[in-house]
Amino acid sequence: MSFEEENDSLLEEVFELLEGPDCENPEVILLIGRSGAGKSSLVNTLHKVLTGRFYTIAKQGSGQAQTVTLDLFRYDNCGVKLHRISDKNTKERLTNLLPKLPHILDCAGLADENTPKLREIIELLIGGYIRPGTSIDALEKKQEKCGIGRLKEVFKPDPACKVSKIVFMQGCIDDIPKNLIQCLREVLKISNPATLTRKYQCEIFVLITKYDLVNESRDPNLDGNGISVDEFKKTETEIAEAFCNVGAVGCNTLRWVSFTDNVGFSESQIRNRALKFLKKMIEPGVPKMPEPTFSDRLEEYLYQTLHKLRRACIKQIRERHLNCLSIIGGLVIAFFFIYVISCLLRAGV
Template sequence: METESHEVIYERGATQDSAETQEENKALLKEINQLCKRQDRRKPEVIFLLGGAGVGKSAMVNTLGKVIRGKYYPKAKTGSGNAKSKTLTLQWYAHCGVEDFELQPGVLVNFSVLPNVLDAPGNDNPNANELREILEMVFEGCIPVGTSFDYLRAALKRVKASGSELSFTSSEELKVTKVVFVVSCTKDFPMQMVECLNEVLNSYDDKTGRQKYNIDVLVVITKYDLVDGQERFRTDRRQEQITKEEYLEFKNKVAKNFSIEGAMQDNCIEWVSYVDGYSEDNPFIDNIALKFLRQIMRPDRSKHKMENDPSSIAVPSRHEVEQRQMSGKELTEDNHLYKQYILIGLVFACALIAGTYKLVSKPASK
């Protein structure tokens, strides 16, 4: 789909800094291996890559695969620079696109719990209502892998015009557990997309009052190598470089719009990808990808949905509210009628008592 340009060249200098990073990478692999073997890690996370066209989502998939298998073998189609998205359908990369026979010997024992990745076409000018509907269907695992997003958008328009509903069967395997929001520091900040995502994630169930989607969000800022002064990532794309000041302004915008000020280290990663033509080993790129994997798989990042929680707030549905209002109205009318009967009874009783008293108190005739 998207990619860093083929013109990017990465330094491989056998410096002390590089050697230390290589040692850190070995330790990171061991830590990821331990996370894979945790008893509470019974099934893989499902990560949904969300972002505009050309931000580098598919290049991320290929880079993750490289650090796991130890060699660069691209499986996700990538474009070039700001080219139109190469991904046209919903793509599924089981275990980051790595198969067991591709693994480095003795590196990952239980690789089957490595994250599964969903990659979708990028769209820089999405229709807000349409995007919200698509996000809900993706999060609920309702869009089959391989579905064309052009078809999906056309289908949504047809059903809206006819007043019917688009129906897909939900798949437990495809239900999203984490969203990785991918933004490029060289492109405009996708404000509308962020707003749509927040609206969907903040939606709640009418009956329980709980959020519908128990999904964690991690932000990835791609093309970090194009920030001026990055000595570890040399580039010939001088015309596309941005200054440190421009980058810090963009980074602050990310922190503000995702409400992660003061917590950027745990919720945002500065990313550089391997690309076709420039895929020689770079320990600094490996380090970024391995830290991303560790962060995604950390147990403290998981959100556990509370099923049948007795403390859940029971919020009545609209139908139930109407029924209760109707019952209340009927009860009010019954009470009013009952009071009328009591009043009539009291008047009758008073009249009877007065009449009796008058008869008793009347003098006897001679």
């Protein structure tokens, strides 16, 4: 099968996924990584693949500034507008499916560090607290003024901006930002103390960019920037180990080439990788746990309160501040009270 034939098949699969019941709400994808990883190039490439026209709808940086001083951009439905689609059949198919295409959040390049300051900003990004167009530089200044850990009191989360999938982008010739990866992992480990479930249930993918620089024979035309296949595989393994998902390399790690990187890759090959990535982003992922109801949170709180009361009573007995009968009586009353409330909650009263 040629690339053109496979691309037609992939595009049809994308349409079928968009038409399915699993795609009622569009995914919100956060692109994260250091400057120069190719985040903006990815947005432009997806736009080209879906519309047939190349526009620099996302500004591409030089990759020199490893800072967090730019803005957060949102590209609704991959930045695609119906009037820009050149192919008549694609335009017709996407007329009703366009609102189901993923939304992409393009975050400014992040520093390679693992600090409370950066963890809070990443958490705000994932939780939908930061609105598109926000200056990350201004956000940092607000963070300094309010104090680290207080920004969630300032911003109200927007459910439409809450991230469902994270794409970590890493250039195959660039140093791996292990501190940034650890920072992201720690944010994703945050759990809800009341329900003991993960607070941010996002799928994470790794996109290894600049794959056009991988060359078996070390082509001299690459000006010394190329790497061998073995070196690339080593980088791929190191990234997987940093995320502790070696077993999921084949599933959650993808190789990427942008149109702006076009060195030795045909347009159909680049389109092929882009469609595979898009299909992966639209496919239904790991089932997410439902949000706990008010009754669930109240019941959990009551049981935790009883546990704390029991520990406090045991401590008091050991220190001989209270007699055994009063302790037992208090525990019985507390347990009976919690039991009655739990029964009422389960009965829907």
